[in-house]
Amino acid sequence: MTESAPGYLDMELMRFTTAGSVDDGKSTLIGRLLFDSKAIFEDQMEAITSASIRKGDEGVNLALLTDGLRAEREQGITIDVAYRYFATPKRKFIIADTPGHIQYTRNMVTGASTANLALILVDSRHGVIEQTLRHAYIASLLQIPHVVICVNKMDLVGYSQKVFEQIRGQFLKFAGKLDIKDVRFVPISAKFGDNVVERSLNTGWYEGPTLMYLLENIHIAGDLNLVDVRFPVQYVIRPQSDQFHDYRGYAGRLAGGIMKRGDRVKVLPSGLVSKIKSIDMFNSSLDAAFAPQSVSITLEDDLDISRGDMLTGVKNGPLCEQDIRLMICWLNKKPMLLNGKYAVKHTTRDVRCIVKEVDYKMNINTLEQDYENREIGLNDIGCISIRTTKPLFFDPYRLNRTTGSLILIDEATNETVGAGMII
Amino acid sequence: MEELKVNHLRELESESIFVIREVAAQFERPTLLFSGGKDSIVLFHLARKAFWPAKVPFPMLHIDTGHNFQETLDFRDDLMEKTGASCIARLVQDSINNGRVVEEKGVNASRNVLQTVTLLDAIEEHKFDCALGGGRRDEEKARAKERFFSHRDEFGQWDPKNQRPELWNIFNGRKLMGEHFRVFPISNWTELDVWQYIFMESIELPCLYFTHKRKVFKRDGVWLAWAPFIQLRDSEKVEVRDVRCRTIGDITCTGLTLSTANTVEDIIVEIAATRVTERGGRYDDKRSDAAMEDRKKEGYF
Numbered sequence: 117m118t119e120s121a122p123g124y125l126d127m128e129l130m131r132f133t134t135a136g137s138v139d140d141g142k143s144t145l146i147g148r149l150l151f152d153s154k155a156i157f158e159d160q161m162e163a164i165t166s167a168s169i170r171k172g173d174e175g176v177n178l179a180l181l182t183d184g185l186r187a188e189r190e191q192g193i194t195i196d197v198a199y200r201y202f203a204t205p206k207r208k209f210i211i212a213d214t215p216g217h218i219q220y221t222r223n224m225v226t227g228a229s230t231a232n233l234a235l236i237l238v239d240s241r242h243g244v245i246e247q248t249l250r251h252a253y254i255a256s257l258l259q260i261p262h263v264v265i266c267v268n269k270m271d272l273v274g275y276s277q278k279v280f281e282q283i284r285g286q287f288l289k290f291a292g293k294l295d296i297k298d299v300r301f302v303p304i305s306a307k308f309g310d311n312v313v314e315r316s317l318n319t320g321w322y323e324g325p326t327l328m329y330l331l332e333n334i335h336i337a338g339d340l341n342l343v344d345v346r347f348p349v350q351y352v353i354r355p356q357s358d359q360f361h362d363y364r365g366y367a368g369r370l371a372g373g374i375m376k377r378g379d380r381v382k383v384l385p386s387g388l389v390s391k392i393k394s395i396d397m398f399n400s401s402l403d404a405a406f407a408p409q410s411v412s413i414t415l416e417d418d419l420d421i422s423r424g425d426m427l428t429g430v431k432n433g434p435l436c437e438q439d440i441r442l443m444i445c446w447l448n449k450k451p452m453l454l455n456g457k458y459a460v461k462h463t464t465r466d467v468r469c470i471v472k473e474v475d476y477k478m479n480i481n482t483l484e485q486d487y488e489n490r491e492i493g494l495n496d497i498g499c500i501s502i503r504t505t506k507p508l509f510f511d512p513y514r515l516n517r518t519t520g521s522l523i524l525i526d527e528a529t530n531e532t533v534g535a536g537m538i539i
Numbered sequence: 540m541e542e543l544k545v546n547h548l549r550e551l552e553s554e555s556i557f558v559i560r561e562v563a564a565q566f567e568r569p570t571l572l573f574s575g576g577k578d579s580i581v582l583f584h585l586a587r588k589a590f591w592p593a594k595v596p597f598p599m600l601h602i603d604t605g606h607n608f609q610e611t612l613d614f615r616d617d618l619m620e621k622t623g624a625s626c627i628a629r630l631v632q633d634s635i636n637n638g639r640v641v642e643e644k645g646v647n648a649s650r651n652v653l654q655t656v657t658l659l660d661a662i663e664e665h666k667f668d669c670a671l672g673g674g675r676r677d678e679e680k681a682r683a684k685e686r687f688f689s690h691r692d693e694f695g696q697w698d699p700k701n702q703r704p705e706l707w708n709i710f711n712g713r714k715l716m717g718e719h720f721r722v723f724p725i726s727n728w729t730e731l732d733v734w735q736y737i738f739m740e741s742i743e744l745p746c747l748y749f750t751h752k753r754k755v756f757k758r759d760g761v762w763l764a765w766a767p768f769i770q771l772r773d774s775e776k777v778e779v780r781d782v783r784c785r786t787i788g789d790i791t792c793t794g795l796t797l798s799t800a801n802t803v804e805d806i807i808v809e810i811a812a813t814r815v816t817e818r819g820g821r822y823d824d825k826r827s828d829a830a831m832e833d834r835k836k837e838g839y840f
Contacts, residue, residue: 199676408550518708522709523706
């Protein structure tokens, strides 16, 4: 085996989301990360170089790398979530690149839903603005475990420590109201590369790590809940073959905890208890499986289990209720209807619900709860109560992002209209 | 206690298997688009894993342009026989014969665009409500915005501005009569991930991916395979070189890499060091800046 191939097999996967306003250099920063980690190829570089010249840009516009669709290239703005990939010897990265303007909260929420880390850009000349706060709120609402504030364009403020410290202070004052577990600050210039991959000589006063160092080293393996066993049954595998005549495997992806052969498990909704006979994975069996692995589980007893049921530990089970309170982010032009009925997807379970009550609407610029105007329209976030046709097996979103999240679907158009985080 | 974590390939694998199982659970008549290229071979491997010890509960669908490398077709037939899977083949030549499409003319003629019609016809004929594909978001700019579950209207069209938001790992496959979905389980894989996974799982591939001697010619900086139906320009001459395919598609548009890589390890090293994207060798993408976006809107793979 040759030099690099085996080493690269053991990388960790890190998903992060980027948010910033139109001109704070987000696309340039992503272009810089891709460029400095050599994820940009010659033909892409040639394509953007010639496009930069055609458009009359000064130098090569790294931002062009991340603008995908024709409409965006024409308008010069990013209009949807775009996914980018790069890798270093330590980690493989997936970037969910989302636009920053207000009307695109829905995209930011989408990008944030699967992220381990949020990268928020602040223009050092403008400091913390309304949009920064909105981004931070969404990171907190979606429970992204790590937040990195990149104070960008430091070159335009003379690499001033004072400016950096002021911005840090402004942000921390606000962050006290939020539920963010881990927040870091890095002074950078995306355009010139200061503290992005290489330490900058212009910021001698800054003793912290570069952005790339943070991305490569922030501890993410502990972010998943490995204590409470949650296994939503996704599909029942029943081979119609002589060799596996009586095989009945419950296929799914662990949403939490560790399952071991011989463990006792409780089946929801029936409440019956059985023992794990085997944990299977293509021609072999495992002694144990943990989140986020996809496996197939067989039990000692012949029980009636189907998609939408859940296997859990005998202790520490999930909540099992029909009346549910949640934060909702509305994703559709048609506003949410009070007393309206929607289809619900939660883990692998499909139910219907009625919106019983709007508790308050969140003013995401001031973080105040609005009890007067409670209409929830596109890009609004609010606290609501729903009643479902059948119980859901859930945990609060803070404890488990998989069993604590759900989507609402308009039954007439089949569009995904709401993203819910159970309180 | 020792910290539990999986490497990036196992995490991607888990995600893909989850998506494939969602398809089996949410749709009545899915199919897997099989081209004989490495991405669809990996996808097929993942599908086998997802349902083991049962067989993959849906058929493969191969749209054969008639301009395929013979090695690809032989490989396909072998693989289906070995695994007991079923594969439906539909020919672009039939669409031409029935007058559904008209063959392109000239030196750059390709059946790449024509196959969209054959594909949509096959989907309609078999009443497929979901087609799994091996598309990856890192392949091309327009693909970077593709969802895992991509909705297509009754004309098979993709509307990039009106995509359903996709949050967490909750996939909404609800649709009206006549509509269908394209689902891309390996959306988050890169070219290197695919090769590393092929190595890790010892997945067999068509010999075209490894170095071999072949009659080739150079067009606009891209090495293309010579075949009897290819029209050469005056300036182009056929020569024999050591080449391998980085992607496999139609003979007319599959760029070849000069390479002596003979094993998957060699290829991983070659790709880790390479400076040109995979689709950089795809002649079909060079037609315009937004070539892929335009084809995808029409219902392309």
